[in-house]
Amino acid sequence: MFENQTFEEIMERMLDRVSADIDKRENSVIWNALAPAAAELAVSYIWLDQVLNLVYADTAEGEYLDRRAAEAGLERYQASKAIWSGEFTEGVFIPAGTRFFLEDLYFTMQENGKLECETAGTSGNANLTGQTLLPLDTIPGLEKAVMGNLEIPGRDEESDESLYERYLVRVRREAVSANQLHYKQWAEEVEGVGKAKIFPLWNGEGTVKIVITNAKMEPASQVLIERVKQYIDPEPGKGEGMAPIGAYATVESAVWKDIQISAKIIPATGRTIADAKQEIEEKITLLFKEIAFKESVIRLSQINNMIYESSSVSDYSEVAINGEVKNLQLTETEIPKLGQVTIIEQD
Incomplete structure (x- = not known):
């Protein structure tokens, strides 16, 4: 809105107000007297532009989006802590509040027998199943302390994008x-x-x-x-x-739906079939996480594009999903899970 309010534009308007019989050339006395004020005004207009962006929900960020959302009765989701199960020596009582250490993370025993990560966020979701827990307190008779399954994943603080989406749902009364x-x-x-x-x-x-x-x-x-x-x-x-x-x-x-992918490829110069397989697996795993519970079709074209864009692949053919050269339809309750990936070198 104020992008035209530059130093030069402000200076020109200010000098226009000065009598014509006074020297107004650059570095003249009057020019030098007005320049600092014009510079400060130009900075003020830049800040005014920023203020306008922070006032409206579609351009607000951080605490300003929080304040806008609060007007609609919404609060940003805070980071939550991961909850794990544990396996301990049978018959040994582990009191609530007992602390354990594993992989640079601390876990606290809860009243319900579950272990809560003391660090909020996704860091508590690491692959810890089956690893030995180190108790920070002496527990008589405890010979076995092993991390079980991740019962409730931790999540990071809600992003601006997610909060804005919820804000729109609330204000539109959807x-x-x-x-x-x-x-x-x-x-x-x-x-x-x-x-x-x-x-x-x-x-x-x-x-x-x-x-x-x-x-x-x-x-x-x-x-x-x-x-x-x-x-x-x-x-x-x-x-x-x-x-x-x-x-x-x-x-x-929701339930898993195992997805098998197969293809024939020609590796790029200096790359191997193993390199290509690893890169393709990583790309498809990310794709499945992005479309989970959003889309109900695994499109063959998406898989083709990912293989085509892989730096370790020079050429490819015969791409199939679960053995068929066509899209795969998921049910409304299925989450795609990448199973076996078969990559064969093309003749």
Whole structure:
């Protein structure tokens, strides 16, 4: 809006107001007297442009977007802590508050027998299953302390993009009166939930099925499923949670769909089949995470493009998904999971 309010433009207007019989050339007395003020005004206009951007939700960032969202009753999701199960010597009591150490992370035993990572965010989601936990306290009889499964993944602080999307849903009143978007919003508010899909009237009048993923876009654990159930409908039909009276909510996890990829390639100069396979696997894994619970089709063209764009591949042919040269349709509750990748050198 103020992009034209430059130092030169301001100086020209100021000098125009000076009598013509006074020397107004650059480095004259009057020019030098006005220049500092013009420079400061130009900086002020730059700041005014920034202020306007921070006032409106579509261009606001950080704390300014937080303040805008707060007007609509929204708060940014804070980073949450990962929850793990553990395996310990049978019959040994591990009191709540006992601390363990593993992979530069500290974990605290909770009242429910689960281990909570003391560091919030996705760092607590590392691949720790089966590794030995080191207790920081002496526990009589403890001979076995092994990390179990990741029950609820930790998540990082919500991004500006995600908060803005929720802000639009709220101000446009898209999620109201227990409609589908409202159930989706409730489910995704629960710490550890990634995405949710809603299936109304799935088992008759008043029934709603909620299918969720965890924050890593993987199938949810039973612990997370129960947490969502307690938040939305702890006493079926009684309106004790977020769901209204008369609504019967069922919460289930999404399920994996194994995807096999095969192709023939010619490796790029100086690269091997193993290099190409590793690069292709990494690209497709990222693709599957991006489209999980958003798209219900694995497109052959997407796989072709990823192989084509791989730096370790010179040429390719005969790309197939689960043995077929066509798109693969997923059900509404399936998450794609990359299985075997077969890469053969092209003749």
